[in-house]
Amino acid sequence: MLIECAVKHDVDPQRLFPEKDYPQRSPFSRDGDRIIHASAFRRLIGKTQVFIKPQSDHVRNRLTHTIEVSRASRQIATMLGLNAELAEAIALVHDMGHPPYGHIGENILDKILSDSGGFNHNVQALRVVTHLENPYPDFIGLNLSWYCLEGIIKHNGPFKTDIPAYVQEYNSKHDLLLNTYPSCEAQIASLADDIAYNCHDLQDGLRANLFSLNDISSISLVRQYRNKISANHPDISETHLSLSIIRKIFDYFISDLNHTSKKALDDAGLKSLEEVRNFQRDIISFSDEAKEHLKSIKSFLWINMYEKQVDMSKEDNPENVIMSVFKYFMTEIDALPNSWQKRISEGQEEKIRIICDYIAGMTEKFIYKTYKEKVQ
DSSP, X not given: OOOTTSOOTTSOOOOSSOOOOOTTSOHHHHHHHXXXXXXXXXXXXXXXXXXXXXXXXXXXXXXXXXXXXXXXXXXXXXXXXXXXXXXXXXXXXXXXXXXXXXXXXXXXXXXXXXXXXOOOHHHHHHHIIIIIOOOOSSSSSOOOOHHHHHHXXXXXXXXXXXXXHHHHHHHTTSOOOTTSOOOHHHHHHHHHHHHHHHHHHXXXXXXXXXXXXXXXXXXXXXHHHHHHHHHHOTXXXXXXXXXXXXXXXXXXXXXXXXXXXXXXXXXXXXXXXXXXXXXXXXXXXXXXHXXXXXXXXXXXXXXXXXXXXXXXXXXXXHHHHHHHHHHHHHHOGGGSXXXXXXXXXXXXXXXXXXXXXXXXXXXXXXXXXXXXXXXX
């Protein structure tokens, strides 16, 4: 049974384009199905999570990361008596706006679009599901429920100022209550992302030999679980030890988020979704202790992984690849697929945005292939 402030399964989905309901499935089950059948979702398999040109087939990409976040979101929502299908659907979209080459690619596109509203992967995710994906003859986009769209654009919190242009444009026809807090389900998706990428980036970094088990033992939570596991399994291999540590840390954050949020929900006594929206802070949160542990993991990863990846990426020069492909399409519009050519109708600024939309949807394999065939 769902708690009082959860989004209910039988709520009016408030889709932008009204559709017939299907009693066999909830609105949010339909949202999830539409997302995983979208071509942009499938292309996540060819996009960097952290590693550009990973040397191992076992490190994560955007798709595997998204699956892990969606499963964690569903688990947390279920434990808290919230709408698991909605939390899962929001999580499935959270990285669909990422371009090739991850945050490096995002920064390059943001530079290109600096005079046209910039580029942000969260805003692009909304743009993908409401404008760029067009598998249906009766409407533009995936026509997801209002609750899913609200969670996609507000999962990191409400908008107070500096609302991006596309968010304003979409909001003018489908009011997402931008200045209020999102549903508990959306808040879960955001924190499940934090849990997944911090834990699993540690695992992938170990696999890639960016750092060792001894290195990550400088993190207090790692050291704590290493000592406990080693005491119970004195002959454990280093591989099993590191995997066991990552699992324990993952479980720790899930458990902490569950207990802390359950207490906060009980203490606040929220009786409706409206009360969640008008609460003065996120109600779903970690304890102060867990926040400190999370901060220490992030700090370690930044120094020992993310900064190194920026240096390693210079060998492949993603900036040159993206900029060269962008300049090529700016002068060779006819080289774009016909469906993309038809989108360009409103002058130079619109042309730049559409070409960046096209590039943002590319996998790393495809953009490099385009670069080699069209530019070099």
